[in-house]
Amino acid sequence: MRDSNREWYFAERPEGEPDLDCFELRESDRPEPRHGELLVRVRYLSVDPYMRGRMRDTESYAEPWEVGDPMKGGVVGEVVESGSDRYEEGDFVTGEGTWADYTVLDAADVAPVDPDVAGLPAYLGVLGMPGRTAYFGLLDVGEPKPDDTVVVSGAAGAVGSVVGQIAKLSGCRVVGFAGSDEKTDWLTEDLGFDAAINYKTTDDYAAALDDAAPEGVDVYFDNVGGPITDAVFTKLNLDARVAVCGQIAHYNEEGVPTGPRKLPMLIAPRAKVQGLLVGDYATRFGEASEQLGKWVASGELKHRETIVEGLENAPDAFLGLFSGDNIGKQVVQVSE
Amino acid sequence: MRDSNREWYFAERPEGEPDLDCFELRESDRPEPRHGELLVRVRYLSVDPYMRGRMRDTESYAEPWEVGDPMKGGVVGEVVESGSDRYEEGDFVTGEGTWADYTVLDAADVAPVDPDVAGLPAYLGVLGMPGRTAYFGLLDVGEPKPDDTVVVSGAAGAVGSVVGQIAKLSGCRVVGFAGSDEKTDWLTEDLGFDAAINYKTTDDYAAALDDAAPEGVDVYFDNVGGPITDAVFTKLNLDARVAVCGQIAHYNEEGVPTGPRKLPMLIAPRAKVQGLLVGDYATRFGEASEQLGKWVASGELKHRETIVEGLENAPDAFLGLFSGDNIGKQVVQVSE
Numbered sequence: 001m002r003d004s005n006r007e008w009y010f011a012e013r014p015e016g017e018p019d020l021d022c023f024e025l026r027e028s029d030r031p032e033p034r035h036g037e038l039l040v041r042v043r044y045l046s047v048d049p050y051m052r053g054r055m056r057d058t059e060s061y062a063e064p065w066e067v068g069d070p071m072k073g074g075v076v077g078e079v080v081e082s083g084s085d086r087y088e089e090g091d092f093v094t095g096e097g098t099w100a101d102y103t104v105l106d107a108a109d110v111a112p113v114d115p116d117v118a119g120l121p122a123y124l125g126v127l128g129m130p131g132r133t134a135y136f137g138l139l140d141v142g143e144p145k146p147d148d149t150v151v152v153s154g155a156a157g158a159v160g161s162v163v164g165q166i167a168k169l170s171g172c173r174v175v176g177f178a179g180s181d182e183k184t185d186w187l188t189e190d191l192g193f194d195a196a197i198n199y200k201t202t203d204d205y206a207a208a209l210d211d212a213a214p215e216g217v218d219v220y221f222d223n224v225g226g227p228i229t230d231a232v233f234t235k236l237n238l239d240a241r242v243a244v245c246g247q248i249a250h251y252n253e254e255g256v257p258t259g260p261r262k263l264p265m266l267i268a269p270r271a272k273v274q275g276l277l278v279g280d281y282a283t284r285f286g287e288a289s290e291q292l293g294k295w296v297a298s299g300e301l302k303h304r305e306t307i308v309e310g311l312e313n314a315p316d317a318f319l320g321l322f323s324g325d326n327i328g329k330q331v332v333q334v335s336e
Numbered sequence: 337m338r339d340s341n342r343e344w345y346f347a348e349r350p351e352g353e354p355d356l357d358c359f360e361l362r363e364s365d366r367p368e369p370r371h372g373e374l375l376v377r378v379r380y381l382s383v384d385p386y387m388r389g390r391m392r393d394t395e396s397y398a399e400p401w402e403v404g405d406p407m408k409g410g411v412v413g414e415v416v417e418s419g420s421d422r423y424e425e426g427d428f429v430t431g432e433g434t435w436a437d438y439t440v441l442d443a444a445d446v447a448p449v450d451p452d453v454a455g456l457p458a459y460l461g462v463l464g465m466p467g468r469t470a471y472f473g474l475l476d477v478g479e480p481k482p483d484d485t486v487v488v489s490g491a492a493g494a495v496g497s498v499v500g501q502i503a504k505l506s507g508c509r510v511v512g513f514a515g516s517d518e519k520t521d522w523l524t525e526d527l528g529f530d531a532a533i534n535y536k537t538t539d540d541y542a543a544a545l546d547d548a549a550p551e552g553v554d555v556y557f558d559n560v561g562g563p564i565t566d567a568v569f570t571k572l573n574l575d576a577r578v579a580v581c582g583q584i585a586h587y588n589e590e591g592v593p594t595g596p597r598k599l600p601m602l603i604a605p606r607a608k609v610q611g612l613l614v615g616d617y618a619t620r621f622g623e624a625s626e627q628l629g630k631w632v633a634s635g636e637l638k639h640r641e642t643i644v645e646g647l648e649n650a651p652d653a654f655l656g657l658f659s660g661d662n663i664g665k666q667v668v669q670v671s672e
Contacts (some may be wrong), residue, residue: 267612
C-alpha cells in the first residue's frame with residue numbers, strides 16, 4: 001500500500017473576492033508514475049495572480065478550471081520515483097504540477113533545477129515564469145532605451161521587482177509603485193529603483209509621478225491597472241510603450257470594470273499598448289534562463305521570496321496576493 | 337488699393353459642443369505675398385475633426401489655437417500672385433492655409449495639384465492628409481494580412497472610407513460602422529465592404545459584429561471611440577492590432593470620459609493598440625501619394641466629397657462633422 005497524499009481541489013467558483021470555500025483539501029493514495037512520468041515530492045509550490053482568471057467560467061488564454069479539478073501551478077521538488085531515463089531519484093526539477101504533497105509530472109515537460117545556483121524557491125520566481133515574464137515583457141514589449149523613464153506597477157511583486165532591475169541594467173530611470181513602506185524601501189534601497197511610491201499612503205498619484213518621473217514616462221510595465229494606471233497614462237511621453245502584463249486590481253471585480261477612457265490619451269503621444277503572455281516566448285525561454293541566471297549569479301539581479309509554510313496554507317497564500325501580503329515571489333513551502 | 341478678403345477667426349473656446357459663437361468672420365485687405373510666398377485664391381478648404389482638439393486650451397500634438405487667431409486648415413486653390421520661382425500664376429497648389437477667400441502660403445510648404453488626375457476636392461481627401469492617414473495607419477499600424485478581418489469605425493468618413501478600400505486591396509474581409517443607411521449602402525455597394533453596420537439603428541453592436549465578423553477582429557481602425565469601440569474590443573483575435581486614429585465621440589466631452597476598461601481585454605489576445613498621427617510619416621508622404629494616386633487613377637480606390645458651398649458656411653461644415661453630415665470628405669467650396 002502506498003503512503004497517502006494531500007491535494008487541493010477547486011471546490012467552488014468565486015464571485016468577486018475568492019475565499020477559502022473555493023478550495024478543498026482531499027487525501028488520497030500517493031499516485032504512481034507511469035512510463036515517462038516522474039513522481040515529485042513538492043518542496044515549493046507557486047501561487048500566482050493569473051490563477052484568478054482560471055477560476056472564471058469564461059474562456060481566456062488559459063482553459064478555465066472546472067470545479068472538482070485539482071489546483072494546478074508551478075512546483076519545484078525532488079524526484080522520488082522516476083518512470084523516465086531523463087531523471088533519477090534525488091534530482092530536483094520544476095514544472096507545472098498540482099497543489100499537493102506529491103505530484104506527477106511528465107518528464108518531457110519539466111526543467112532541471114540546480115540548487116547550487118539559487119535556492120529552490122527562486123525557480124518559481126526570478127528563474128521561473130515570473131522572471132521570464134519580466135524579461136520578455138520589458139525587453140520585447142517595453143523596448144527600454146538608456147535614459148528612458150520606466151514605471152512599474154506591482155513593483156515589489158515577483159514580476160515587477162525583476163522588471164525594475166532589468167530596466168536599471170538597461171540604463172533607465174526606474175520608478176515603482178508598491179503597497180507598503182517596507183516594499184518601497186526594498187525597491188529603492190536594495191534593488192536600485194530611483195524612486196518608489198507607496199500607493200496606499202499617496203493621495204495624488206499624478207503629482208507623485210511629477211516628482212518621481214519629472215521627464216514623463218517612456219515605458220510603463222503594468223501589473224495592476226486601476227487608479228495607478230489611470231495616472232500613469234496621463235504622463236506618457238512621445239512613442240511611449242505600455243506592456244499590459246496583469247490587471248490584478250480588476251481580477252476580483254464582477255462584470256466589466258469601468259474607468260477613464262484611455263484610447264483618447266494614446267493619440268497625442270502615439271503610444272503603443274500591448275497585452276503580454278509569456279507563453280508566446282516559449283521558443284526563447286533558454287535565452288531568458290541563461291541571462292537571468294547570469295544576473296542572479298553575479299548579484300546584479302536580486303530576488304526575494306515570501307514563503308508561506310505548509311500545504312494546508314496554500315489557499316491563504318493565494319488569497320494574500322490580492323491584499324499584497326507578499327514581497328517578491330509568493331511561494332508555499334510544502335516540505336523541507 | 338487691394339481688394340478685400342474675408343477670413344474666419346477663432347472667437348471663443350467651446351465648452352462641450354462648439355457652436356457658431358466660436359467663429360467670427362472678418363473682412364480686411366487682401367494680403368500681399370512676400371518673397372518666397374504665394375497668394376492663393378482658395379477653391380476648397382478642409383474641415384477636419386482634429387481641429388476640435390486645437391480649440392482646447394491644453395497642449396496636445398498640435399499647438400492649441402489662441403482666441404483671435406485665424407482658423408487654419410488644408411486648402412487647395414490657384415496661385416494668383418507668386419513671390420517664388422517655384423510656382424507661377426494659374427498653378428494649382430495645396431497646403432496649410434486659412435479659412436479665407438485668399439490665403440498666403442509658403443511656396444516651400446505647398447504641393448502642386450494636377451486637376452487632371454482628380455478633382456480639386458480630392459486633394460483635401462483621398463489624395464491629401466486623410467488619404468495618407470488611412471494609408472499609413474492601416475498598413476503600418478494595422479498591418480493587415482490576407483483573410484484578416486478589418487473593422488473600421490467612421491467608415492464612411494474621409495479616412496475610414498479609404499482605410500476600408502485599402503484593406504480590401506490587401507485581401508481582407510472588411511466591416512464598417514457608419515451612421516446612416518445611405519452611408520452603409522455606399523460602403524457595401526460602391527466601395528466593396530463585406531458588411532456595414534448602421535450604428536444609429538443597431539442596438540447590440542456586439543451581436544451585429546458576431547454576424548458581420550464571425551471570425552473575430554484582427555485589425556480595428558478606430559476613428560470614433562465610444563460604444564462601437566467598446567464592442568469591437570470584446571471581439572479582438574489573437575495578435576489583433578488596433579490603430580487609434582480618432583475618437584470623435586469624445587471630442588466634445590468635458591473632463592475625462594469614462595467607459596469599460598480595455599487594458600484587461602488586451603492580455604488574452606495579446607492585442608496591440610497604438611495611437612497614430614500622420615505627421616510622423618512625413619518622410620514617406622511621397623510613397624503614399626504615388627500609391628494613392630495610382631489607385632485613384634485605376635478606379636480601384638473610390639472617393640467622394642461632401643461639398644458645402646460658400647466660405648460663410650465653413651463653421652457649419654465643421655460642426656456638421658460631429659453630427660455625421662458628411663459622406664466621404666467634408667470640404668467647403670470657397671470659389672468656383
